[in-house]
Amino acid sequence: MVQAAGIPVHDTSLASVGGGLGSFTLLDVLRIRGVARSSIRVLSSSDTPWQTWEYLTGVSQLPPQERIRSDAGARPDNIWGFPSYAMHEAWADKSPKLAYQVLVEPVFTDFFSPRAATVFATLEREARRIGYWDMLLKGQVRMVRRRVGGGYFTILTPPPGVTKSKRVAIRSQYVHLAAGYPGLKFLDDLQAFRETYNDYHHVVNAYEPHEHVYEILKSRQGVVMVRGAGIVASRILQRLMDDRERHRLHTQIVHVFRTYVTGPHGPSVWMRRDGGDGWAYQAFTFPKSAFGGQLKAQFRNADPAGRAELSKIVGGTTTPKLRRWQEQMRAGRQGNWYHPIQAVVDKVEPAGDGRGLISHVSGQDGRRGQYVSDFIIDCTGLEADMSEHRVLADLLQYGGARRNHAGRLAVGRNFEVIGAESGAGMLYASGAATGGNHFPAVDSFLGMQTAALDIADDLARRGFCTSLGPLRSVRQWLKWAAGRPV
Amino acid sequence: MIPTLGGRLQTRIFLLATVGVILTGLIVPVLPGTSGSLSQTYKTAYLILLAVAVVGLGWELIYHLLMQFRWDKDWPTLLGLVTILPEGLLIWLLLDAGLIPGVDGHVDASTFVTMFVVVWLGQWLFANGPMRVLFIQWRLRGGRIL
Ligand SMILES: Cc1cc2nc3c(=O)[nH]c(=O)nc-3n(C[C@H](O)[C@H](O)[C@H](O)COP(=O)(O)OP(=O)(O)OC[C@H]3O[C@@H](n4cnc5c(N)ncnc54)[C@H](O)[C@@H]3O)c2cc1C
Numbered sequence: 297m298v299q300a301a302g303i304p305v306h307d308t309s310l311a312s313v314g315g316g317l318g319s320f321t322l323l324d325v326l327r328i329r330g331v332a333r334s335s336i337r338v339l340s341s342s343d344t345p346w347q348t349w350e351y352l353t354g355v356s357q358l359p360p361q362e363r364i365r366s367d368a369g370a371r372p373d374n375i376w377g378f379p380s381y382a383m384h385e386a387w388a389d390k391s392p393k394l395a396y397q398v399l400v401e402p403v404f405t406d407f408f409s410p411r412a413a414t415v416f417a418t419l420e421r422e423a424r425r426i427g428y429w430d431m432l433l434k435g436q437v438r439m440v441r442r443r444v445g446g447g448y449f450t451i452l453t454p455p456p457g458v459t460k461s462k463r464v465a466i467r468s469q470y471v472h473l474a475a476g477y478p479g480l481k482f483l484d485d486l487q488a489f490r491e492t493y494n495d496y497h498h499v500v501n502a503y504e505p506h507e508h509v510y511e512i513l514k515s516r517q518g519v520v521m522v523r524g525a526g527i528v529a530s531r532i533l534q535r536l537m538d539d540r541e542r543h544r545l546h547t548q549i550v551h552v553f554r555t556y557v558t559g560p561h562g563p564s565v566w567m568r569r570d571g572g573d574g575w576a577y578q579a580f581t582f583p584k585s586a587f588g589g590q591l592k593a594q595f596r597n598a599d600p601a602g603r604a605e606l607s608k609i610v611g612g613t614t615t616p617k618l619r620r621w622q623e624q625m626r627a628g629r630q631g632n633w634y635h636p637i638q639a640v641v642d643k644v645e646p647a648g649d650g651r652g653l654i655s656h657v658s659g660q661d662g663r664r665g666q667y668v669s670d671f672i673i674d675c676t677g678l679e680a681d682m683s684e685h686r687v688l689a690d691l692l693q694y695g696g697a698r699r700n701h702a703g704r705l706a707v708g709r710n711f712e713v714i715g716a717e718s719g720a721g722m723l724y725a726s727g728a729a730t731g732g733n734h735f736p737a738v739d740s741f742l743g744m745q746t747a748a749l750d751i752a753d754d755l756a757r758r759g760f761c762t763s764l765g766p767l768r769s770v771r772q773w774l775k776w777a778a779g780r781p782v
Numbered sequence: 783m784i785p786t787l788g789g790r791l792q793t794r795i796f797l798l799a800t801v802g803v804i805l806t807g808l809i810v811p812v813l814p815g816t817s818g819s820l821s822q823t824y825k826t827a828y829l830i831l832l833a834v835a836v837v838g839l840g841w842e843l844i845y846h847l848l849m850q851f852r853w854d855k856d857w858p859t860l861l862g863l864v865t866i867l868p869e870g871l872l873i874w875l876l877l878d879a880g881l882i883p884g885v886d887g888h889v890d891a892s893t894f895v896t897m898f899v900v901v902w903l904g905q906w907l908f909a910n911g912p913m914r915v916l917f918i919q920w921r922l923r924g925g926r927i928l
Contacts, residue, residue, distance in 0.1 A: 589784025
């Protein structure tokens with residue numbers, strides 16, 4: 297049917313849709329497990345696996361030299377996590393301080409986290425080593441459909457002028473889906489404001505380019521309202537406070553917490569998270585053991601209701617309690633230019649005569665109030681629903697995939713998309729779309745590696761790649777260390 | 783590290799049975815303060831190692847309990863190192879009181895301390911690096927090997 301429609305067909309064994317860190321990690325594991333380049337294709341609109349991540353970290357005020365939010369052992373370029381990024385940077389910088397930090401973390405110092413630049417550079421080295429660009433087919437993926445004879449067709453629109461036809465089909469026995477976030481969602485009241493007043497200048501999302509806000513604040517004094525209580529809010533605050541210090545500005549910051557955390561919280565002494573000054577504090581996006589310890593095991597063994605219960609306790613918006621941020625906020629409170637408040641925003645409207653924006657808010661205690669600001673930066677970073685992504689929506693509608701209780705893709709223990717198998721073929725997924733299943737930390741470097749290793753184990757049982765026992769693992773690690781091709 | 787209880791116990795036994803056994807084998811001939819034959823010293827050293835393993839399983843239960851007070855349910859690298867103090871002290875007291883089965887006669891403090899520190903450092907370093915290379919899933923499964 298596909299050929300009859302005049303769409304040229306390319307064959308490969310496994311097609312990975314996305315070409316971000318999720319795809320990269322699976323390709324890395326498969327190459328290390330002996331799969332030839334010719335057996336894999338990665339279909340992506342991005343030139344490099346880190347392109348989307350670089351963009352999102354950049355706009356959300358995490359420039360390359362800043363430190364990210366994962367631990368020393370989470371190295372997307374190195375599935376063994378050894379030597380850790382701390383050792384890597386300590387060696388590169390000739391800085392024993394970093395090695396000391398990872399030794400005494402988190403007892404005497406903050407957790408070590410690598411610089412974003414370190415991640416980019418090491419990813420590039422590993423991408424070269426595994427021949428990433430030989431496997432890349434650029435374009436926009438339209439859909440993944442099951443074939444009558446088993447396996448899948450993935451329909452791709454290459455960039456204009458690259459192929460004769462507008463579309464090509466990739467026929468493969470296995471498909472891996474790692475398309476990242478389905479999209480960004482705005483807070484309802486902010487979306488309403490932007491649409492009603494057609495103003496995309498004063499109300500911005502932290503994940504879209506908004507450098508103009510910082511530039512304007514340099515030329516005239518202003519008030520910024522920051523909404524949200526996660527890592528991105530922390531980063532935006534840091535940028536505003538750094539600029540204030542560096543350029544001697546008088547920026548006033550109103551920080552709106554929907555939920556204002558006043559102290560440590562949780563159901564029992566065994567489950568108590570640190571918090572205060574509005575924030576819930578946590579080093580990483582989940583408690584550390586969710587990435588591979590006790591909490592991971594608990595999630596794995598729980599039934600769906602138990603998982604939902606656990607998620608309620610350990611999930612939610614958090615930020616790391618970094619010494620530097622604590623100091624900045626303390627200075628802001630003392631200097632009376634940083635104003636944290638608890639409130640729900642009911643409505644935002646223009647103040648009139650170009651005096652900025654008015655936010656109508658109500659607090660938990662029922663008090664109502666109004667805040668005037670020049671800008672609002674939305675740091676709530678809500679992820680859009682899966683149906684916003686064309687390929688995922690198509691899969692739910694025609695591909696047999698279904699949602700789990702969290703509204704994400706239901707996947708099994710090997711990250712196989714439940715209901716989407718096709719004859720001897722199989723569809724796997726990793727990343728944010730697979731949240732709410734047996735493993736909570738899917739949207740992280742370690743989560744991508746977990747998924748990649750588990751998918752590869754399943755593929756090994758199906759005869760697609762070799763297993764990765766101690767001998768092969770050591771041999772491959774030596775190659776990695778020497779920078780030799782896999 | 784982010785161990786589960788099963789992972790802790792498995793890792794403890796595995797490390798002592800491999801790194802511990804090898805390092806003990808290497809260090810015994812050069813241990814200070816020994817008297818008696820080399821084979822006698824070997825026997826004593828391995829019996830002590832066995833005691834460290836058995837008593838260590840009890841320690842792991844305590845560590846696991848303590849870890850429950852931590853939100854992250856992690857076991858910081860530094861703790862893996864400084865627990866040498868209580869563990870070493872307990873074994874030394876047992877040794878001194880003649881309570882380690884099979885070990886009779888006096889063991890010099892210098893002999894014990896040298897052996898204990900070498901084995902401890904060796905297994906700590908191994909757990910923080912090469913172990914991850916040998917067993918790719920080890921760090922993602924709470925330290926379980928099986
Ligand atoms: C600001 C920020 C900071 C983060 N920091 C950390 C951190 O410190 N540590 C950590 O562990 N995790 C972190 N994460 C989480 C996570 O590790 C990254 O977001 C990671 O990039 C997710 O990988 P992914 O493959 O799921 O998605 P992405 O890397 O976004 O890749 C998805 C790719 O799919 C492509 N794509 C989507 N649809 C199509 C289509 N139809 N056709 C073709 N291509 C398509 C996109 O172009 C994109 O390149 C962070 C996330 C963000 C947003």
